[in-house]
Amino acid sequence: MLNMADGLARLGALAENPVVRTLAEAFAAAGFDLAVVGGPVRDALLGRATHDLDFTTNAHPDDILKIVKPISTAHWDIGRAFGTIGARVQGEQVEITTYRADSYDGVTRKPTVEFGDTIDGDLIRRDFTVNAMALQVPAVKLIDPTGGVEDLVSGVLRTPTDPNVSFGDDPLRMLRAARFSAQLGFSIEQATEQAIERLRETLRIVSPERIQGELVRLMQTDDPVRGIRVLVDTRLIDEFLPEVSALRLEIDEHHHHKDVYEHSLTVLTQAIELEHARHPGEAPDVPLRIAALLHDIGKPRTRKLEDGGVVSFHHHDVVGARMARKRLQALRFDTETTDAVATLIELHLRFFGYAEGAWSDSAVRRYVRDAGDRLERLHILTRADVTTRNKRKATRLANAYDDIESRIAALREQEELDSIRPELDGNQIQQILGIKPGREVGEAYRFLLDVRLDEGVIGADAAEQRLRDWWALRQAQAPRG
Structure with a gap:
C-alpha cells in the first residue's frame, strides 16, 4: 500500500535531482512554469525506479528551445509540431512539452494538437488519473486535479474525464489501460473497462505503428498475461491480434483437448520465468515472449475431430508460423522480430520427436542449424511449452531436454556447431x-x-x-x- 509520507519524501528527492533543479531554475529565471509530469511522479510516489524525465510548461516550443540551449549538450525539435522539445541535460535525456491536448477527428490516424493555458487543463486531458499528476518545481508542489493519489492507493486505473471522451480523444489509451494494468498490477475501474469494450472498434483509426509500440511495451512488463486478459475480456485484441482470442476453442462433451488459450498464457508465464532464470538482468526478450503467446495460433485452423474423442492439430506449427508472420507484418514489426517469431513457432514441436526417441548426431546438428542464432530462445520456448500436470511426464520431458542440450554442448566442443557449413566453399x-x-x-x-x-x-x-x-x-x- 502507498505510504504518503514516504511518497512525499520521494517527491522531494525527485525535485532535488540535479537535472530537475537545473531545468527548474532556468525556466523560473525566464518567467515560465515547469513541472515534472506523468510517469516519474507516479513512480516516485510508488517507490519505483524512474527512468525518463518528462516535463510540462506554459512556455511554447520557441521559448523552450531558447531556455534549454545554454544548459544542454544537445537538443532536438523533432516533436516541435506536437509541442515537444528534447534535450540532453547533464547526460540525461529529457522531454519538455507545452501544455496541450491531443485529439483525433475520428477519421484520420494522426492526432491533432492544441496548446493549452493551464497545467490543470493539460493534466485532465491525460490518459489515466495516476498519470495525471505533476510535481511543480522549484516550488515542490504536487498537482493532482483528478484524484490520482487516491487511485494509486486503491490500485485502480480510471480516466480523468468521462472514458467515452478520453478514449475518443485517443483510442490508443484503451490499449494503454491493458499495459498499465500489467505494469502496475492495477485493476481497471468498471466504467472505464466497459467503455473499452464499447469503443474497441475506434482503435481502427490508430496507426499500426502506434499499436505495435504499445503491444511491445505490454510484452516488456513482468506480467503481460494480466494485460492480455484485459485485451481478450474486452475484445479489444480482436482489432489487432484476433488470433489470440481465437485460441479459446470450444470443448464439447465428446471431444477433449486442453484449453489452448490458458495453455498459451501459461507458456508465456513460464517462458518469462525461464528467461529471468537463464539470463538474469537482461532486457525483456520481446520476440521470445510474442512467440510464446502465439505458438499455438495455428490450432484453430487445423483442428480436426478424430474417432475416440481425440482432437488433432496436425501441422499447426507450420500454419501458425505463416499466420504469425502475416500478422506481425501487418503491425509493422521489423523483419528480424518477424522472422524470429515465425521460426520459433515453426520449430517449437521439433523437440517432442526427440523425447519419443533419441536422435542421431545428424538430427541434433540439423536442429541447431535450423534454429540458428535463435537456438537459446527455442530452448526456452520448448521447455515452457510443457504445461502438463502429470509430474512423471513433465519430469521425462525435462530430462529429455537436459539431454539434448548436453548433446549440443558436447558436439559444440567437437565441431564448430554454431557455424555449420560444408568443408568446401x-x-x-x-x-x-x-x-x-x-x-x-x-x-x-x-x-x-x-x-x-x-x-x-x-x-x-x-x-x-x-x-x-x-x-x-x-x-x-x-x-x-
Whole structure:
C-alpha cells in the first residue's frame, strides 16, 4: 500500500535531482512554469525506479528551445509540431512539452494538437488519473486535479474525464489501460473497462505503428498475461491480434483437448520465468515472449475431430508460423522480430520427436542449424511449452531436454556447431568441378552441407572425393539431348 509520507519524501528527492533543479531554475529565471509530469511522479510516489524525465510548461516550443540551449549538450525539435522539445541535460535525456491536448477527428490516424493555458487543463486531458499528476518545481508542489493519489492507493486505473471522451480523444489509451494494468498490477475501474469494450472498434483509426509500440511495451512488463486478459475480456485484441482470442476453442462433451488459450498464457508465464532464470538482468526478450503467446495460433485452423474423442492439430506449427508472420507484418514489426517469431513457432514441436526417441548426431546438428542464432530462445520456448500436470511426464520431458542440450554442448566442443557449413566453399566447388557460378554450384553446396550434417567433419580431401562422386553420378543420370 502507498505510504504518503514516504511518497512525499520521494517527491522531494525527485525535485532535488540535479537535472530537475537545473531545468527548474532556468525556466523560473525566464518567467515560465515547469513541472515534472506523468510517469516519474507516479513512480516516485510508488517507490519505483524512474527512468525518463518528462516535463510540462506554459512556455511554447520557441521559448523552450531558447531556455534549454545554454544548459544542454544537445537538443532536438523533432516533436516541435506536437509541442515537444528534447534535450540532453547533464547526460540525461529529457522531454519538455507545452501544455496541450491531443485529439483525433475520428477519421484520420494522426492526432491533432492544441496548446493549452493551464497545467490543470493539460493534466485532465491525460490518459489515466495516476498519470495525471505533476510535481511543480522549484516550488515542490504536487498537482493532482483528478484524484490520482487516491487511485494509486486503491490500485485502480480510471480516466480523468468521462472514458467515452478520453478514449475518443485517443483510442490508443484503451490499449494503454491493458499495459498499465500489467505494469502496475492495477485493476481497471468498471466504467472505464466497459467503455473499452464499447469503443474497441475506434482503435481502427490508430496507426499500426502506434499499436505495435504499445503491444511491445505490454510484452516488456513482468506480467503481460494480466494485460492480455484485459485485451481478450474486452475484445479489444480482436482489432489487432484476433488470433489470440481465437485460441479459446470450444470443448464439447465428446471431444477433449486442453484449453489452448490458458495453455498459451501459461507458456508465456513460464517462458518469462525461464528467461529471468537463464539470463538474469537482461532486457525483456520481446520476440521470445510474442512467440510464446502465439505458438499455438495455428490450432484453430487445423483442428480436426478424430474417432475416440481425440482432437488433432496436425501441422499447426507450420500454419501458425505463416499466420504469425502475416500478422506481425501487418503491425509493422521489423523483419528480424518477424522472422524470429515465425521460426520459433515453426520449430517449437521439433523437440517432442526427440523425447519419443533419441536422435542421431545428424538430427541434433540439423536442429541447431535450423534454429540458428535463435537456438537459446527455442530452448526456452520448448521447455515452457510443457504445461502438463502429470509430474512423471513433465519430469521425462525435462530430462529429455537436459539431454539434448548436453548433446549440443558436447558436439559444440567437437565441431564448430554454431557455424555449420560444408568443408568446401563455393569457389572451391567451382574449381574442382570446372563450372561457373550458377544453380549447379548451389546444388553441390547443399549436397556437401547434407554430408556435413549427417556425418560431421570428414576432412577436405574426403569432401572433395564425395563431391566428385556426386558430380559423376549426376552427370551420368542427366538426360542426353
